Amino acid sequence: MSKKNVLDFIRMKKEGEKVAWVTAYDFPMGMFAEQAGMDMILVGDSLGMVLLGYKDTIPVTMEDCLSHCRAVRRGAPKTWIVGDMPFGSYQTSDEDAVKNAVRFLKEADMDCIKLEGGVRVASRIKAINEAGVLVMGHIGLTPQSAGQLGGFRATGRDVKTARSLIEDALAVQDAGAYSILVEAVAPELTEFLTRKLDIPVYSIGAGVKCDGQLLICGDMLGQFQAFTPKFVKVYANIAETCTNAFKQYISEVKNEEFPTDDHVYPRKDSLEDFQKLFDEYS
Ligand code: KIV
Numbered sequence: 001m002s003k004k005n006v007l008d009f010i011r012m013k014k015e016g017e018k019v020a021w022v023t024a025y026d027f028p029m030g031m032f033a034e035q036a037g038m039d040m041i042l043v044g045d046s047l048g049m050v051l052l053g054y055k056d057t058i059p060v061t062m063e064d065c066l067s068h069c070r071a072v073r074r075g076a077p078k079t080w081i082v083g084d085m086p087f088g089s090y091q092t093s094d095e096d097a098v099k100n101a102v103r104f105l106k107e108a109d110m111d112c113i114k115l116e117g118g119v120r121v122a123s124r125i126k127a128i129n130e131a132g133v134l135v136m137g138h139i140g141l142t143p144q145s146a147g148q149l150g151g152f153r154a155t156g157r158d159v160k161t162a163r164s165l166i167e168d169a170l171a172v173q174d175a176g177a178y179s180i181l182v183e184a185v186a187p188e189l190t191e192f193l194t195r196k197l198d199i200p201v202y203s204i205g206a207g208v209k210c211d212g213q214l215l216i217c218g219d220m221l222g223q224f225q226a227f228t229p230k231f232v233k234v235y236a237n238i239a240e241t242c243t244n245a246f247k248q249y250i251s252e253v254k255n256e257e258f259p260t261d262d263h264v265y266p267r268k269d270s271l272e273d274f275q276k277l278f279d280e281y282s
Helices: 006-015 027-036 062-075 094-108 119-130 143-149 159-175 187-196 238-254 271-281
Strands: 019-023 040-043 080-084 112-114 135-140 179-183 201-204 212-215
Touching: 027 040, 027 062, 040 062, 062 080, 062 094, 094 119, 119 135, 119 159, 135 159, 159 179, 159 187, 179 187, 187 201
Parallel strands: 019 040, 019 212, 040 080, 080 112, 112 135, 135 179, 179 201, 201 212
Antiparallel strands: none
């Protein structure tokens, strides 16, 4: 399998070939995603909620993101990986945004970065792109501004917010982003943006008529327990599988059913020789 590049994603849009991608935060999940043939992976700052137990993504740091990006890269060396810029890493200035975006490539071998926002982050996207780093935009429900949006809420369901999202999407494209992720908006808006924009438009919770779909691994695998957004399809139940395995293990330990002879290293000398040894020390 050869690693995809930006031209592949542009070609896929042109040819109507869908991109399937998922988040991953660690080595094994990166490996499973690559083995399954995922087109790309996002190391999202959702790692703060799914992996670190924060109530939202705000506390996630650059160091958290870089460390998890490196682990995923080790697991998925042949997959296009998007590094997600955490809150605070690009809000302060274009210079900070460039400096931190560059770190994702230099220190974690990411292929591009993603940041949240439309019109208001256009100068950041332009600056990062001009520094030679590919940028994916992210509009709609943007978790880092969930506080301002009044929580994790769908948007673009009325003409007023849809208009402002169209302006955001155009600003992201004009600023030089190579693709855009649209989260939790009305499907008709996603379909319109997919036709209107030249760059690939990906959906998370934004309908089927676009260039590809993203889901959060913790949601689709039934690992994240706090809540499950309406747009998620749950493909596995890792939480139940783990809890049941742990329960069985506890019971088998308590009852001396584990370990059995299959799980130990048998002695190489005779029992009599071992007994002599034990007698020496008794
Ligand atoms: O951090 C993340 O996983 C994301 C998704 C919510 C799109 O940005």
